[in-house]
Each structure stands twice: as C-alpha cells, then as structure tokens.
Amino acid sequence: MTALLPRRGLAQILALIVILAVDRVVSPQFFDLRLQDGRLFGSLIDVLDRGTPVALLSLGMVLVIATRGIDLSVGAVMAICGAIAASLADSYSLPVVLAAALGAGLVCGLWNGFLVAVLGMQPIVATLILMVAGRGIAQLITEGRIVTFTSPDLVWLGNGAILGVPVPVVIALGMLILTGAVVRGSALGLLIEATGGNARASELAGVGTRAMILAVYVWCGVCAALAGVIAAADIMGADANNAGLWLELDAILAVVIGGTSLFGGRFSLVLAVLGALIIQTMNTGILLSGYPPEFNLLVKAVVVLAVLLLQSPKLSGFAGIMARLRRANP
Amino acid sequence: MENSLDPAPSLLEVRGISKSFAAVRALQEVDFTLRAGEIHALLGENGAGKSTLIKVITGVFPRDAGLVRLGGEEVAPRSAKAALEAGIATVYQEVNLLPNLSVAQNLFLDRQPMRFGIVREGEMRRRAKVLLADFGLDIDVAAPLGNYSVAIQHVTAIARAVDLSARVLILDEPTASLDRHEVEILFGIMRQLAKRGIGIVFVSHFLDQVYEISDRITVLRNGRLVGERETASLPRLELIRMMLGRELAETTGARTATSDRLPREVCASFQNYGKAGYVAPFNLELRHGEVVGLAGLLGSGRTETARLVFGAERADGGQAMVAGASIRLQSPRDGVRHGFGYCPEERKTDGIVAELTVRENIVLALQAKRGLHRPLSRREQDEIAKRYVKMLDIRPPDPERPVGLLSGGNQQKALLARWLATSPRLLVLDEPTRGIDVGAHAEIIRLIRELCDDGLALLVISSELDEIVTYSDRVIVLRDRTHVEELSGEAIDVTNILGAIAADGAAMQEARA
Numbered sequence: 016m017t018a019l020l021p022r023r024g025l026a027q028i029l030a031l032i033v034i035l036a037v038d039r040v041v042s043p044q045f046f047d048l049r050l051q052d053g054r055l056f057g058s059l060i061d062v063l064d065r066g067t068p069v070a071l072l073s074l075g076m077v078l079v080i081a082t083r084g085i086d087l088s089v090g091a092v093m094a095i096c097g098a099i100a101a102s103l104a105d106s107y108s109l110p111v112v113l114a115a116a117l118g119a120g121l122v123c124g125l126w127n128g129f130l131v132a133v134l135g136m137q138p139i140v141a142t143l144i145l146m147v148a149g150r151g152i153a154q155l156i157t158e159g160r161i162v163t164f165t166s167p168d169l170v171w172l173g174n175g176a177i178l179g180v181p182v183p184v185v186i187a188l189g190m191l192i193l194t195g196a197v198v199r200g201s202a203l204g205l206l207i208e209a210t211g212g213n214a215r216a217s218e219l220a221g222v223g224t225r226a227m228i229l230a231v232y233v234w235c236g237v238c239a240a241l242a243g244v245i246a247a248a249d250i251m252g253a254d255a256n257n258a259g260l261w262l263e264l265d266a267i268l269a270v271v272i273g274g275t276s277l278f279g280g281r282f283s284l285v286l287a288v289l290g291a292l293i294i295q296t297m298n299t300g301i302l303l304s305g306y307p308p309e310f311n312l313l314v315k316a317v318v319v320l321a322v323l324l325l326q327s328p329k330l331s332g333f334a335g336i337m338a339r340l341r342r343a344n345p
Numbered sequence: 346m347e348n349s350l351d352p353a354p355s356l357l358e359v360r361g362i363s364k365s366f367a368a369v370r371a372l373q374e375v376d377f378t379l380r381a382g383e384i385h386a387l388l389g390e391n392g393a394g395k396s397t398l399i400k401v402i403t404g405v406f407p408r409d410a411g412l413v414r415l416g417g418e419e420v421a422p423r424s425a426k427a428a429l430e431a432g433i434a435t436v437y438q439e440v441n442l443l444p445n446l447s448v449a450q451n452l453f454l455d456r457q458p459m460r461f462g463i464v465r466e467g468e469m470r471r472r473a474k475v476l477l478a479d480f481g482l483d484i485d486v487a488a489p490l491g492n493y494s495v496a497i498q499h500v501t502a503i504a505r506a507v508d509l510s511a512r513v514l515i516l517d518e519p520t521a522s523l524d525r526h527e528v529e530i531l532f533g534i535m536r537q538l539a540k541r542g543i544g545i546v547f548v549s550h551f552l553d554q555v556y557e558i559s560d561r562i563t564v565l566r567n568g569r570l571v572g573e574r575e576t577a578s579l580p581r582l583e584l585i586r587m588m589l590g591r592e593l594a595e596t597t598g599a600r601t602a603t604s605d606r607l608p609r610e611v612c613a614s615f616q617n618y619g620k621a622g623y624v625a626p627f628n629l630e631l632r633h634g635e636v637v638g639l640a641g642l643l644g645s646g647r648t649e650t651a652r653l654v655f656g657a658e659r660a661d662g663g664q665a666m667v668a669g670a671s672i673r674l675q676s677p678r679d680g681v682r683h684g685f686g687y688c689p690e691e692r693k694t695d696g697i698v699a700e701l702t703v704r705e706n707i708v709l710a711l712q713a714k715r716g717l718h719r720p721l722s723r724r725e726q727d728e729i730a731k732r733y734v735k736m737l738d739i740r741p742p743d744p745e746r747p748v749g750l751l752s753g754g755n756q757q758k759a760l761l762a763r764w765l766a767t768s769p770r771l772l773v774l775d776e777p778t779r780g781i782d783v784g785a786h787a788e789i790i791r792l793i794r795e796l797c798d799d800g801l802a803l804l805v806i807s808s809e810l811d812e813i814v815t816y817s818d819r820v821i822v823l824r825d826r827t828h829v830e831e832l833s834g835e836a837i838d839v840t841n842i843l844g845a846i847a848a849d850g851a852a853m854q855e856a857r858a
Contacts, residue, residue: 212698221681221713
C-alpha cells in the first residue's frame with residue numbers, strides 16, 4: 016500500500032502544487048506566515064482552516080461512496096447539528112453541547128443507513144429525504160432565527176489555536192488519523208472495499224454487508240455533525256438556511272478528485288482530504304486574486320476536469336499510444 | 346413434408362457461425378436451419394451457446410465467421426432493430442416492453458398512427474384491439490401493460506413482433522414464468538402462427554413442453570452443434586444424452602479407492618429441508634471425506650439445493666444439523682460460521698470482487714469469519730495468499746494482481762482458496778468447471794478429490810455427467826425441483842443418472858392428466 020500511494024496520489028499532488036504555484040503568482044504573500052496572539056496567520060493557514068468543514072465531510076463521504084452509496088444530506092446534517100450546538104452553547108458545558116450535536120449526527124446517519132441498508136432504498140433518494148427535511152428541522156430548532164451565542168468554549172473550538180495551529184485544523188487532522196486507524200487498523204477497510212466492489216459476492220463470502228453500509232452512513236453523519244459544530248463556532252452562531260449549503264457537493268467532489276470511484280470499491284482517506292484541500296486552495300486563490308467570485312465556479316470546474324482527466328485510464332492509454340508513435344517516428 | 350416435390354423451404358439458414366469472447370469460444374461453426382411454418386426447439390444446458398447464437402442471428406453481437414440467410418438472401422443485421430426490419434423478431438424471457446405505457450402504445454410504439462403530427466389515440470386503440478383479437482385476447486388496450494399478467498405481456502410482445510411483419514419469431518424461455526393454463530394459450534398462439542408460415546424458434550428447458558409443441562430439435566453443447574432431430578423420433582433419454590453426455594472419459598470408475606473405507610462421520614445433515622416454490626423438502630446427509638454429486642437438468646433445483654444448504658437462501662421448513670445439534674442457517678454468515686463454504690456458479694457476479702487483488706479475495710471469507718476486530722495483519726494475508734497461490738497453482742503467481750484480470754480457471758481457484766483458507770468442514774461447489782479451459786478443468790477435478798481425501802465434505806453440482814461420475818461417492822438426481830433418486834457405489838454411472846433424469850416423462854404426463 017505504502018509503495019502504491021505516491022503513484023496513486025500523483026495526479027492530486029501535482030494538481031495541488033500547480034494551484035499553489037498559481038496562487039503564489041496571484042498573491043505574492045501567499046506563503047507568508049506570522050504568529051500573532053499564539054495563533055498562526057497567513058493564506059496557507061486560511062486554506063487549512065476554511066477547508067476543514069469539507070475535509071471532515073469528505074472523510075465520511077469517501078467511506079459511503081466506497082460502498083457504492085452517496086450521502087446528499089451532509090449539508091443539512093451540518094445545519095441541524097450547528098443549530099443544536101448554538102442553541103445549547105450558553106446553557107450547557109462544552110462536553111454536553113458536543114455530545115448532543117454529535118449524537119444528533121449519529122441519529123441522522125442511522126436514519127440514512129437504515130433506509131439504505133435495511134429498506135434497500137437507492138442511496139441518492141434515501142439521503143435526499145434528509146437533505147430536504149434536515150434544513151426544515153434545523154429551522155425548527157432555531158425557530159427561524161439566526162441563533163448566536165457567546166460561550167467562550169465553543170468559540171474557542173472555531174477560533175482558538177493549539178500550538179499556533181487553529182483548533183479546527185487540529186480536529187480535522189485528528190479525525191483523519193482516527194478514521195484511518197479505525198478503518199485500516201481493523202478489517203473494516205477491506206470489508207468496505209469488498210462490499211462496494213461486489214456486494215452480492217461479499218454477502219456470499221459471509222461479509223455483513225448491511226452492517227458495513229449502516230456503519231459508513233453513521234460515520235458520515237458524525238463527521239457532518241462535527242463539521243456543523245465547527246462552522247457554527249466559527250461564526251459564533253447558527254444560520255439554518257445557509258450553514259453547510261451545497262457543501263455535500265463539494266464533499267462529493269473532494270472524494271472524486273481523490274480518485275475514489277462513484278461505483279464503489281477502492282478508496283483513499285488521505286486523497287479525499289487532499290481533494291478537499293485542492294478545492295479550498297482554489298477558492299482562496301480566486302478570492303485573493305481579486306477576480307469576481309463568479310469566476311470561482313468556472314475555474315473550479317476546469318481544475319476538476321483536469322484532475323479527472325489526469326486520472327482517466329483511457330487518457331493515459333491515449334498518452335501511451337502518442338508516446339509510442341513519437342518514438343516510432345522521430 | 347407432405348409434398349415431396351417441394352420439401353419445406355428453409356426460411357432461416359445459419360451456416361458455420363463462430364463467436365469468441367476474448368479467449369472463450371462461445372460458438373464454433375454452428376449450423377441451424379429453420380423451416381417456414383415449423384416450431385423448432387433450440388436446446389442445451391447453461392453455457393451451451395443458445396443465447397449467443399440468438400444474439401448473433403439478431404445482430405446484437407457481431408459474428409466472427411459464418412453467414413445467415415433469410416429466405417435465401419444473406420442478411421447481416423447490425424442491431425436487434427435491423428434484424429426486426431429484416432423480419433427476425435425476438436421475445437425474451439424478460440419482456441422488453443414498457444410496463445408504464447398502455448397496451449396499445451406498446452403495440453404501436455415507434456409507429457403510432459399519426460395525423461397532423463398528433464397521435465391518433467382512438468385509431469391506435471381500435472387497431473390494437475383488432476390485432477389482439479387475432480390472438481384470442483379481449484382486454485382493455487388503454488390500460489398500462491404492467492397491470493396485466495406476464496402471460497399477456499408475452500402475448501403483447503409476440504403480437505407486436507408478428508405485426509411488424511416478422512417471418513422468424515424467436516421465443517427465449519417464454520414459458521419460464523407462466524402457469525400451465527397460460528402455457529396452453531401461448532402454445533395455441535404459436536401453432537396458429539406456424540400455420541401462417543412463420544418459423545418459430547423455441548428456447549426452453551422444459552422438456553415436456555418441447556415434446557408437446559416442437560416439430561424439430563437442435564441441441565447445442567459447449568458452443569458446438571450436437572445434432573438436429575425430428576422431435577417425434579427422438580427418445581427423451583437420447584435427447585438428454587445429447588444435452589449432457591460427453592464421450593465418457595477413461596477416468597470413469599477410478600474413484601473406488603476411497604469408497605470402501607469405513608462408514609464415515611456425518612458432517613452435516615438436513616431433514617425435510619426445503620422452501621415452497623423453490624425446492625421440495627429433501628433429506629440430505631453429508632459426510633466427511635465424501636463427495637456428493639447433484640445431477641439434473643437446468644432448472645431442476647440443483648443450484649437451489651446448494652443455496653439452501655449453504656444458507657444463501659432461507660428454508661421455510663425442516664432442520665439443519667451439524668455434529669448432531671440443530672443449527673440456525675439463515676444467512677451466508679451463518680453458513681460461514683458453521684464452517685460451510687460455497688463457490689457459486691456465477692463467478693463474476695456472485696464470486697469474485699474483480700477490482701480487489703488475489704490476496705484480498707482469498708482472505709475475504711476468513712476475515713469476515715474472524716470479524717472486524719480481529720484483522721489479519723498484512724503479513725498473515727501475504728502468507729495465506731502465497732500459500733494458496735502455490736498450492737492451487739494460481740497464475741500468474743502474483744497475489745497483488747486484481748483478480749478480475751485472471752482467467753476463468755484461475756478465478757475459480759482463487760475462490761476455492763478463499764474457502765479453503767477458512768478451514769471449512771463442508772464445501773458446496775456449483776459448476777466448478779464451467780467456462781474453464783481444459784487444463785484447469787482437470788486440475789479442479791483433481792483438487793476436488795484431494796480435498797475429499799483430506800476429510801472435507803463436498804457437495805458438487807455439475808452438468809458434465811462423466812465428471813460427476815468420476816468424483817462422486819453418491820449422486821443425487823433432481824427433477825422438477827425435487828430430489829428423485831439417490832445413487833451410490835456401483836450404481837453411479839452415466840446411464841443410470843440419465844435414466845433417473847428422464848424417468849419416463851410419458852408416464853409422468855399420464856399421471857398429471
């Protein structure tokens with residue numbers, strides 16, 4: 016696996032380097048870092064900090080997609096859990112707030128997993144239900160207002176720093192390590208890849224495919240909950256209408272950029288997070304360039320296309336043929 | 346035939362058709378002749394090449410060699426639509442119509458009567474009614490097709506095909522989901538169409554029906570033509586021999602060495618085990634160091650028995666026992682927990698996980714058995730994979746290759762390895778030698794014997810009777826989803842098995858009437 020990783024991740028790493036280089040041209044201070052009040056500041060830190068929600072979402076999403084599923088509800092789950100955290104923040108201690116928010120995410124994941132694994136619904140339809148209903152639930156929790164809070168503990172979660180590194184970044188890194196340890200440290204990774212690769216065959220080999228599918232949706236819900244709490248902590252409030260809006264699409268994009276096929280099977284956690292960073296590096300670069308944000312969407316589309324083309328086996332086959340032709344006719 | 350001066354003209358002539366998929370030769374120089382006004386049964390076991398032949402004739406697959414003549418003129422349709430336009434219509438078992446559209450719309454799809462660019466619904470319905478009346482159907486043609494039974498959907502599909510001026514009508518397993526009464530209606534329509542001069546190809550694995558309806562029979566086996574006969578002069582036993590029997594290999598009877606050992610310990614037993622509409626309740630005892638063969642025609646309940654025994658299907662009655670104690674057997678997981686293993690017939694869809702490596706495919710069942718919290722370390726996985734790659738001679742000997750890139754025989758070995766790694770007590774093999782080249786074929790048979798000598802209990806399904814005879818200690822014969830006969834010892838030979846399979850269909854028909 017370790018020997019394979021660089022080759023598998025080459026397209027993504029190259030893309031990130033190119034985008035970073037372009038950002039450097041657009042904004043000469045891009046790589047500058049400075050320490051202020053015990054926290055690092057700079058565009059690079061910004062990329063990591065802003066990229067945290069999508070990175071967290073992509074951690075859950077990559078597992079769901081590996082089982083040949085998809086979870087459209089993560090944006091709505093962010094809104095629900097952000098709303099819960101914001102509503103409770105000023106009356107309860109941080110552990111209680113976190114437990115409530117993450118618990119809600121877990122329940123959302125269970126619901127999705129139940130629909131897909133037990134009732135056998137198509138994942139895209141099953142999670143669409145919560146995608147739509149979730150925002151309504153979040154609005155009910157906030158009673159249609161933007162709920163603000165002042166609890167320093169929760170604010171610290173979004174804006175504090177540990178050894179100079181923003182807390183959200185530390186959390187995302189921690190979750191990456193935790194997920195990696197659970198998935199690759201146990202047999203979960205292999206069994207998820209087998210389930211996504213061929214569910215019928217895996218079932219006949221004795222794999223508990225339903226349990227696998229249930230587990231990945233639950234984890235996806237928990238990751239979304241954490242992303243929702245961080246997003247709320249960041250702005251010191253919960254906006255049920257806009258929190259996590261369309262982020263499910265960025266998360267799916269991050270997973271796809273990370274080379275995991277929507278047809279399930281092989282997945283890479285690290286590359287999915289790298290995909291999230293690629294997206295955020297682009298976003299930040301365009302903001303810094305002073306171009307109108309509308310460009311963001313177009314540029315994003317072009318870069319995504321480029322990364323996917325780099326991964327395409329057909330294209331590399333084509334490149335191989337071209338190289339052979341060139342050798343034959345110097 | 347009545348007119349000796351004008352022997353029934355050949356309507357469809359297929360000559361020397363060959364077709365390969367990658368390295369697998371699905372058809373080799375197959376000839377097929379259909380006369381106008383006859384009902385011609387096309388028979389063969391799974392993988393014999395019936396479907397491929399139909400798809401080549403109708404242009405779904407391009408052919409590698411050979412020619413097709415329709416009414417004396419060479420035709421080479423490039424698609425099912427082109428074949429239809431040439432006059433060759435096919436109705437598949439899964440009706441290819443649109444259940445959400447009305448019967449009339451289905452009948453006139455793509456050719457609705459129009460006026461000023463608007464579909465004339467009334468005219469269409471009137472014509473649909475007239476058309477179906479020809480087939481003895483009087484139904485509301487404005488209702489969605491999906492509201493009607495499969496039989497009516499079939500008749501609709503046939504009516505559509507015939508109305509498109511079909512001269513050749515190919516019916517692929519049309520009776521598989523029909524009840525007896527519906528079959529009668531369909532046969533009535535087939536006879537009527539034949540009288541009109543349409544040539545009908547009838548693909549079915551119900552031999553009673555074949556004898557009832559067909560004029561002639563063509564049998565394929567392993568992609569080759571075995572023969573073409575008049576139905577009336579072909580005894581049932583002979584037909585089954587044509588379908589199943591290969592020339593008997595000289596290995597026959599070599600398996601007596603282990604048969605006269607002391608009575609063997611029972612590994613698993615099933616009492617009154619069955620499932621309604623799936624397989625009739627059966628009693629089955631599987632012993633260590635013994636191979637039990639399951640023989641029967643396609644659809645006789647062989648695979649169904651295997652799936653029940655492994656736990657892939659839930660029984661609705663009876664008892665499964667291991668080591669004298671009753672066990673719960675509700676899922677493959679239960680089967681695996683009790684030390685059962687199952688290599689399914691459909692390797693690609695039910696067996697391998699194509700994109701995972703040989704190593705991962707081999708350790709999959711063992712890992713599933715051990716559970717999530719006891720992962721096999723990479724080193725253990727490597728050792729297991731290496732051991733079985735060597736033991737079963739899996740080629741290429743690279744455990745890190747995606748298993749989907751291996752040949753069929755090597756994929757089969759990887760699946761065997763998957764189960765052997767779990768140290769099973771019982772292994773169920775469904776058609777372990779299907780689609781495998783000759784060399785690997787012999788190796789798999791050798792392996793089955795070795796495993797048996799090591800004390801494993803084996804339940805093996807095969808359409809190759811000489812193969813079953815070679816390795817089985819007992820043979821259970823199935824017919825119509827029922828275990829009808831058990832042969833053991835000296836009684837195991839191809840003739841006896843064929844006899845049990847054929848078991849005088851005439852007598853059975855009498856009993857039924």
